Amino acid sequence: MAGATTMCIGIPGQIVALHEQQPGNAWAEVCGLRREVNIALVCEDKPEALIGCWVLIHVGFALSRLDEQEALETLAALHAMEEVEADVALFLRAGEGR
Amino acid sequence: MRFVDEFRDPQLAKTLIERLHQRAALLPYTAKKPMQIMEVCGGHTHAIFKFGLDKLLPEQLEFIHGPGCPVCVLPMGRIDACCEIAAHPEVIFCTFGDALRVPGKQGSLIQARERGADIRVVYSPLDALKLARDNPARQVVFFALGFETTMPVTAVTLQQVRREGLTNFSVFCQHISLMPTLRSLLSQEDVRIDAFLAPGHVSMITGITPYHFINEEFGKPLVISGFEPLDMLQSVLMLVDQVCDSCCKTENQYRRVVPVEGNLLAQKAINEWRGLGLIEESGISLTKAYQCFDAERRFSPQAQSVADDPRSRCGEVLTGRCKPHECPLFGSGCTPHNAFGALMVSSEGACAAWYQYRHQEAAIAESTSSQQKVSQDEC
Numbered sequence: 001m002a003g004a005t006t007m008c009i010g011i012p013g014q015i016v017a018l019h020e021q022q023p024g025n026a027w028a029e030v031c032g033l034r035r036e037v038n039i040a041l042v043c044e045d046k047p048e049a050l051i052g053c054w055v056l057i058h059v060g061f062a063l064s065r066l067d068e069q070e071a072l073e074t075l076a077a078l079h080a081m082e083e084v085e086a087d088v089a090l091f092l093r094a095g096e097g098r
Numbered sequence: 099m100r101f102v103d104e105f106r107d108p109q110l111a112k113t114l115i116e117r118l119h120q121r122a123a124l125l126p127y128t129a130k131k132p133m134q135i136m137e138v139c140g141g142h143t144h145a146i147f148k149f150g151l152d153k154l155l156p157e158q159l160e161f162i163h164g165p166g167c168p169v170c171v172l173p174m175g176r177i178d179a180c181c182e183i184a185a186h187p188e189v190i191f192c193t194f195g196d197a198l199r200v201p202g203k204q205g206s207l208i209q210a211r212e213r214g215a216d217i218r219v220v221y222s223p224l225d226a227l228k229l230a231r232d233n234p235a236r237q238v239v240f241f242a243l244g245f246e247t248t249m250p251v252t253a254v255t256l257q258q259v260r261r262e263g264l265t266n267f268s269v270f271c272q273h274i275s276l277m278p279t280l281r282s283l284l285s286q287e288d289v290r291i292d293a294f295l296a297p298g299h300v301s302m303i304t305g306i307t308p309y310h311f312i313n314e315e316f317g318k319p320l321v322i323s324g325f326e327p328l329d330m331l332q333s334v335l336m337l338v339d340q341v342c343d344s345c346c347k348t349e350n351q352y353r354r355v356v357p358v359e360g361n362l363l364a365q366k367a368i369n370e371w372r373g374l375g376l377i378e379e380s381g382i383s384l385t386k387a388y389q390c391f392d393a394e395r396r397f398s399p400q401a402q403s404v405a406d407d408p409r410s411r412c413g414e415v416l417t418g419r420c421k422p423h424e425c426p427l428f429g430s431g432c433t434p435h436n437a438f439g440a441l442m443v444s445s446e447g448a449c450a451a452w453y454q455y456r457h458q459e460a461a462i463a464e465s466t467s468s469q470q471k472v473s474q475d476e477c
Binding site: 009010011012014024031038040041042044054056058059060061063064066067068070071073074075078079081082085 | 099100101102104105107109110113114116117141194221222223224225247248250251254258299302303325328332351353354355356357361363364367
């Protein structure tokens with residue numbers, strides 16, 4: 001029953017080509033494998049603009065375009081927190097030595 | 099995997115956990131009366147157990163596993179209706195895999211298959227559509243199950259069926275809307291939930307606005323969260339920060355996937371297709387224009403109303419009143435291989451997740467302690 005579930009889990013894939021025969025579909029690469037996905041819910045017109053985009057795929061449909069900028073910003077915020085924590089730890093440890 | 103691995107960085111997780119411990123110390127909660135954070139989505143429940151996130155939390159915080167698993171909130175009577183439809187000799191009944199084992203009063207869909215019904219597991223409703231194209235002499239019924247994440251997918255499939263003029267395809271509709279489910283949960287008097295982790299993938303469809311009533315009417319903070327460990331830890335920290343700062347709002351941690359307004363194309367597809375005829379507040383039925391694709395109209399299964407079995411405590415687990423292992427049937431009368439309740443069936447059900455990740459630990463701890471006892475006795 002692998003992969004056949006109602007759970008709202010999505011996997012990220014990159015759109016690499018449009019489907020020649022079926023205009024509502026495209027090819028997405030997921031972990032190095034090409035899979036057909038329906039793109040009706042992520043593009044109304046100009047499907048070629050989707051090529052290269054990352055999308056979130058659920059039960060064979062692309063349901064959201066992944067925003068790379070937002071992903072980078074979330075990670076940057078986490079890294080910034082890490083730096084602050086390291087600074088605080090250093091500061092506190094320096095205090096202990098005195 | 100891109101957008102996955104980065105959000106599993108152990109060093110960043112460690113930092114987040116340290117920060118969480120510092121901030122949680124400022125909370126007006128204690129180990130005895132912890133802040134109860136309900137993760138609504140079964141996908142989150144699964145991630146919590148898979149990565150052991152609950153064990154990393156400070157003692158002032160506790161996860162409560164919520165009702166956001168479509169098969170966990172599936173009434174037994176609906177499975178009976180599915181089995182009845184699937185028993186028609188002309189029917190090919192298509193379902194997602196996790197609904198196969200859910201017990202109905204007359205057994206599960208697996209048992210119906212053993213009795214000769216043609217029941218197929220599909221990955222996507224488009225697979226069911228293909229079966230309808232390839233088998234014009236058969237009636238293909240798709241078991242449409244799920245929250246807002248899966249609703250637009252059913253909607254687009256039905257639009258395609260209509261375009262192709264297929265007359266041998268219908269859906270058995272068991273879609274559930276999340277917001278009324280949450281409202282009904284919060285309206286129960288003895289439910290004490292302090293904050294919510296909201297499901298990222300339902301939210302990518304609905305957007306952020308529909309959650310505001312949880313802040314405004316019920317005074318609970320809410321953060322929409324992704325599914326990786328860093329996502330969830332950051333979301334918990336955001337909730338703790340809200341409480342520390344005396345705030346109560348809807349925040350979006352999962353901005354890389356969830357736009358503020360949601361997916362407008364998906365919302366349009368759902369609205370075109372779903373009717374106002376709500377079943378038990380949160381159920382969704384088909385609009386008039388699409389009723390010709392309603393499997394219940396086509397096959398008229400008997401109306402089923404099955405009361406929950408009083409021996410199980412599924413309802414209490416779903417509302418955070420009881421932990422899975424506190425149910426008397428857990429691990430004995432109810433296991434993933436022989437489930438008594440739906441929460442033990444899906445891998446995202448709280449009981450199945452607990453069984454998979456904690457039951458073995460408990461067994462190992464038990465055997466270690468008995469071995470120690472033996473070696474002590476030998477000494």
